[in-house]
Amino acid sequence: MSPATLGKDLVGLETLSAAQILLLLDTAERFKEVSERPIKKVPALRGKTIVNLFFEASTRTRISFEFAEKRLSADTVNVASSGSSVSKGETLVDTARNLEAMRIDMVVIRHHASGSAEFLGNRIRSNVINAGDGKHEHPTQGLLDLLTLRDRFGKLEGLKVAICGDVTHSRVARSNIWGLKKLGAEVAVCGPPSLVPREIGQLGVEVMTRIEDAIAWADALNVLRLQLERMTAGFIPSLREYNRVFGVTRERLARAPKDLVIMHPGPMNRGVEIDSDVADGEHSVILPQVTNGVAVRMAALYLLAGGSPDWQHQGGSE
Amino acid sequence: MIRPILIRGGRVIDPSRRTDGVADVYLADGKVAAVGRNIVGEDGCQVIEAAGKVVTPGLIDLHVHLREPGFEELETVSTGAMAAAAGGFTAVCAMPNTDPPLDNQGAIGFVISQAQKAGKARVYPIGTISLGQKGEQLSEFGELLSAGAVAVSDDGKPIMNSHLMRTALEYAKTFGIPVADHCEEITLAQGGAMHEGIVATRLGLKGIPAAAEEIHVARDCILSELTGGHIHLCHMSTRGSVELIRRAKAKGLHVTAEVTPHHFTLTHDACDGYNTNAKMNPPLREPEDVEAVREALKDGTVDVIATDHAPHHYDAKEREFDDAPNGILGLETAFGLAVTQLVRPGLIALPDLLYRMSTRAAQIFKLPGGTLAVGSHADIAVLDPDVEWTVDPGQFYSKSRNTPFGGRRLFGRAEVTIVRGRVVYDRAAPPGRLS
Numbered sequence: 001m002s003p004a005t006l007g008k009d010l011v012g013l014e015t016l017s018a019a020q021i022l023l024l025l026d027t028a029e030r031f032k033e034v035s036e037r038p039i040k041k042v043p044a045l046r047g048k049t050i051v052n053l054f055f056e057a058s059t060r061t062r063i064s065f066e067f068a069e070k071r072l073s074a075d076t077v078n079v080a081s082s083g084s085s086v087s088k089g090e091t092l093v094d095t096a097r098n099l100e101a102m103r104i105d106m107v108v109i110r111h112h113a114s115g116s117a118e119f120l121g122n123r124i125r126s127n128v129i130n131a132g133d134g135k136h137e138h139p140t141q142g143l144l145d146l147l148t149l150r151d152r153f154g155k156l157e158g159l160k161v162a163i164c165g166d167v168t169h170s171r172v173a174r175s176n177i178w179g180l181k182k183l184g185a186e187v188a189v190c191g192p193p194s195l196v197p198r199e200i201g202q203l204g205v206e207v208m209t210r211i212e213d214a215i216a217w218a219d220a221l222n223v224l225r226l227q228l229e230r231m232t233a234g235f236i237p238s239l240r241e242y243n244r245v246f247g248v249t250r251e252r253l254a255r256a257p258k259d260l261v262i263m264h265p266g267p268m269n270r271g272v273e274i275d276s277d278v279a280d281g282e283h284s285v286i287l288p289q290v291t292n293g294v295a296v297r298m299a300a301l302y303l304l305a306g307g308s309p310d311w312q313h314q315g316g317s318e
Numbered sequence: 319m320i321r322p323i324l325i326r327g328g329r330v331i332d333p334s335r336r337t338d339g340v341a342d343v344y345l346a347d348g349k350v351a352a353v354g355r356n357i358v359g360e361d362g363c364q365v366i367e368a369a370g371k372v373v374t375p376g377l378i379d380l381h382v383h384l385r386e387p388g389f390e391e392l393e394t395v396s397t398g399a400m401a402a403a404a405g406g407f408t409a410v411c412a413m414p415n416t417d418p419p420l421d422n423q424g425a426i427g428f429v430i431s432q433a434q435k436a437g438k439a440r441v442y443p444i445g446t447i448s449l450g451q452k453g454e455q456l457s458e459f460g461e462l463l464s465a466g467a468v469a470v471s472d473d474g475k476p477i478m479n480s481h482l483m484r485t486a487l488e489y490a491k492t493f494g495i496p497v498a499d500h501c502e503e504i505t506l507a508q509g510g511a512m513h514e515g516i517v518a519t520r521l522g523l524k525g526i527p528a529a530a531e532e533i534h535v536a537r538d539c540i541l542s543e544l545t546g547g548h549i550h551l552c553h554m555s556t557r558g559s560v561e562l563i564r565r566a567k568a569k570g571l572h573v574t575a576e577v578t579p580h581h582f583t584l585t586h587d588a589c590d591g592y593n594t595n596a597k598m599n600p601p602l603r604e605p606e607d608v609e610a611v612r613e614a615l616k617d618g619t620v621d622v623i624a625t626d627h628a629p630h631h632y633d634a635k636e637r638e639f640d641d642a643p644n645g646i647l648g649l650e651t652a653f654g655l656a657v658t659q660l661v662r663p664g665l666i667a668l669p670d671l672l673y674r675m676s677t678r679a680a681q682i683f684k685l686p687g688g689t690l691a692v693g694s695h696a697d698i699a700v701l702d703p704d705v706e707w708t709v710d711p712g713q714f715y716s717k718s719r720n721t722p723f724g725g726r727r728l729f730g731r732a733e734v735t736i737v738r739g740r741v742v743y744d745r746a747a748p749p750g751r752l753s
Contacts, residue, residue: 014520091637113638114522115592134640136522171522197525199516 006303009121009128012137013178021179025147027299027307028292034071035294044302045074050106051099054131055081055092058110060266060290061131061141065108068297074106092116093123100124106304109133114171127304129297135169140300141265142175144293146183148285149220151292152261157184162214163205164248165224165273166195166235172265176222177203190214191224191246194235211246215253220261223248226273239272249275259283266290320739322346324359325700328368332375333673334689343373345696348739353690364741366734368700374672375688376408376439376697376735377653378679380576381473381498381552381624383645384410384441386432387425388417393629393717395432395441398649401627401716402439403743405649406732408697409440409687410627414451415474421446421457426465438742439735440697442468442685447486447497453479456486463493468683471498473552476534478504480541487547496550496574496683501534501559502526502600511640513586513601521592523639526601532558539566542573550682551575553626555600557610564619574682576624577611579648579655580722584608588722594635594642595722598628612659615674616666622679623671625652629718647721650714655723657703657730668703696739703730 006020013021034042050069054062062078069076079099096107106127109117114134121128132138146156153159161180167173167189180187181204188206189196190213201207208214214221226242236242243249253260262274262284270276279286323345330341330353342357343350359365384398393401395412402410412429414420420429426443433441445462449455451472459470470490477483477499490497507530512518514525535551539562542549554560554575566573580598585605588596596602614620628645635642656675660666666674676699680688687697709726711719735743743749 091633093636111638113640115639119592119638134522135524174520174522197519198514199519202516203519 008304009117010139010300010304011118011121011128011130013139013142013175013182014137016182018182021143021146021182024143024296024299024303025150027303028143028147028295031298031302032292032295034298035291040071041073042071043073044307045069045072045305048074048105048305049103050074050076050108050301051104052076052078053095053099053107053109054079055109055111056132058131060293061110064290064293065131065297067294068301071294072298072301074301092120096120096124100126106301129300129304132171134171136171137175138171139175140293140297141172142179143296143300144289145176145222145263145265146179147292147296148263148289149261151288152285153219156180159185160188160217160219161185161222162188162190162208162218162220163222163224164190164211164214165246166226166230167191167200167224168195168197169227169230170224173224177205188214188217192236195230211248212252212255215256215260218260219258220263221248222263222265223274225265225267226269239269243272247273247275248278250277250281253278261285263289320348322351322359322363323366323736323739323741324357324363325366325368325373325698328371328373328700330373330690331669331672332690333669333677334375334691338669343690343698345698345736345739348696350690350692350694350696352692366700370702371733372668372701372703374699374701375676375690376699376737377406377675378685378687379407379410379625379627379649379652380622380679380683382410382412382627382649383415383629384412384429385629386416387428391717392631395429396436396438397715397717398627399433399436399438399441400749401649401714403735403737404715404732405651406653406699406701406735407439407649408699408735408737409442409685410649411442411444411468411683413471413473414444414446419446419451420444420467421449421451423461423465426462426467430466439737442466442683444469444471444498446470447472447477448482451475453477453482456482456489459489459493459495463495468685469496469498469550471500471552473498473500476500476502476504480537483538484541484545487541487545487549491545491547494684496548498550498552499534499538500552501531501538503530503533506530506533510601512589512597513603515586515604517586517589521589526599528556528558528603528607531556531600532562535559535562539563539571539573542566542571543569546572548572548574553578553581553600553624554611554614554620555581555603555607557607560610560614560619563614567619574621575619576622577615577620578624578626579652580646582608582612582615583655583659584722592639593722594637594639595646595720597639597642597644598626598646599644612665615660621674621682623652623656623675624679625649629716630720632719635720645720647714647716647718650716651709651721651723651728653701653732654707654709654728654730658728661703662729696736698736699732700734701730702733705729705731707731
């Protein structure tokens with residue numbers, strides 16, 4: 001794979017080189033401006049057909065992809081798992097092959113099973129973009145986190161980022177670890193040991209069990225969503241206690257030696273992993289993350305479709 | 319009358335008598351009639367030239383899934399017994415997790431009658447420990463044995479209820495049979511798709527910790543000590559289990575154990591790329607575990623190699639890793655993997671390997687075979703331990719194709735397999751596929 005291209009699919013950041021990740025970020029940088037125009041559309045993917053195949057509920061990611069596709073002038077179809085043949089027991093590979101038989105160009109897939117995006121990519125000719133597969137990766141979320149941090153700090157090299165919360169079940173954590181490490185950032189994960197894989201240190205990250213330690217160490221926190229079912233499955237006693245011991249609160253942040261940039265992939269559980277005054281505070285970049293999501297997804301779609309890395313918008317003023 | 323067979327000039331290895339040398343073997347009336355130099359068979363006997371080959375008691379596999387009754391699209395007793403013969407096995411023990419399960423005389427009798435019709439490798443059914451494999455009430459061991467079962471197991475499922483395991487071990491003493499357990503503490507293993515380790519962490523798959531197996535092994539050893547019953551530990555996969563068995567044996571407990579070819583060959587790295595043909599239970603573990611089970615085979619901590627032959631349809635494996643079924647085929651690659659992984663690197667001498675794949679297996683399940691003593695069953699394998707070949711699942715006699723070893727170069731395979739004094743498999747004149 002040449003560093004100037006991405007290959008056929010975007011399955012995860014683990015398999016990308018630093019050069020490929022930078023290519024995505026730099027291309028996204030150029031696409032940001034499109035969303036700021038009065039007429040938010042460029043013809044880059046005109047005539048391309050894209051299927052958004054969502055086997056798992058998603059609002060933010062699905063809409064973000066859809067905006068990215070529409071702003072690139074692609075034709076899009078959304079397939080959700082309910083109301084489709086999937087609910088009649090059709091296998092993933094049959095669903096995809098049938099879609100492909102209708103001559104499509106790209107599939108964006110969100111699926112509850114780890115590895116499903118790679119599985120699909122290996123079995124169809126269309127480009128596949130992983131919009132989150134189980135607990136494996138969520139590469140466009142990782143990329144938008146990188147872009148947001150780069151916007152804020154000017155560079156990623158040497159930056160200290162702590163990923164806080166339910167690391168075990170988080171595809172966002174994995175994509176962040178790969179992307180940040182490849183671009184030279186230092187990464188720590190912090191959470192209750194019952195929600196952090198024992199082997200995670202082998203990926204080259206620091207492991208911390210006290211949120212206070214992470215706050216004292218980091219330049220930025222990426223606070224993961226804590227799902228309610230972790231409590232019923234016995235990983236933690238209660239959401240209340242989680243907030244008390246691991247919550248990112250204004251009091252804890254006030255004791256940090258410097259101001260920390262606060263990220264969250266959404267949707268937030270206010271008052272659980274993050275307090276409202278932190279989420280809405282001056283150092284939160286949670287909404288810029290969402291804005292960057294569209295640009296990053298435009299870049300991924302455009303590059304996988306074979307677009308030239310030196311995309312120039314038309315009629316703009318750069 | 320069966321035509322007598324003279325197997326001439328092979329290296330005859332009989333692990334039961336610790337003999338190893340060039341000799342002829344003469345089979346008549348379904349029995350071993352003579353072993354020695356320059357045997358002259360009666361006129362018209364069938365002659366098999368075995369110079370350069372190894373002549374040995376047929377291999378015995380204590381752990382296979384033949385899927386009949388209930389899952390005949392995956393394997394039948396007939397196709398499984400043929401795959402066994404092609405792998406050098408003259409007898410296999412069929413696990414009872416069929417549909418219906420082998421928890422009654424009728425079901426045991428059905429498997430035996432299917433095996434007789436097939437006329438390939440011998441098939442010894444294993445009955446269930448609990449009725450319906452539900453883990454609640456003991457099956458009628460006496461009835462199962464009288465119909466032809468040789469052991470009891472709920473394999474595929476662990477016996478989680480310690481009281482039930484205790485009474486199974488106690489009650490089995492009445493008949494002197496082993497209780498074979500699938501060791502998995504399910505509250506720890508639940509939802510797991512592969513070994514809990516760095517590969518599972520990277521792939522985002524829920525792991526099954528080694529502790530899930532080891533806790534169960536420890537419990538079974540303790541219950542064997544309490545009851546004096548014979549516990550047979552299926553498909554051991556972790557270094558911790560090996561350590562526990564070593565300690566139990568040092569205490570003199572009646573504990574025996576098996577390891578599969580895939581657990582002494584592959585690590586969890588084989589799951590990379592979400593390869594569902596590397597998905598099995600117990601899962602493929604770490605290099606240190608592979609090292610430990612190999613060492614355990616060498617020093618006898620683990621008694622036998624058993625395949626856990628588990629046929630699955632290709633489209634069941636052609637799906638998301640979490641949803642794919644556990645298990646791989648074993649019968650047609652076992653000897654090749656053992657020679658390639660254990661004998662050629664110098665870890666285990668060929669006669670010791672044959673002891674673990676034949677004689678020892680017969681001893682612990684009290685089966686006929688595993689010996690070339692005059693008068694014993696004429697169940698013989700003629701093996702070529704030096705031939706190099708490439709695994710081609712398309713050529714398997716099994717009905718299924720699920721193996722992670724396709725395309726792998728192996729040394730060693732069966733040339734001729736003889737059961738009850740008849741050739742049931744001859745590579746030079748292979749029989750057609752069965753269905």
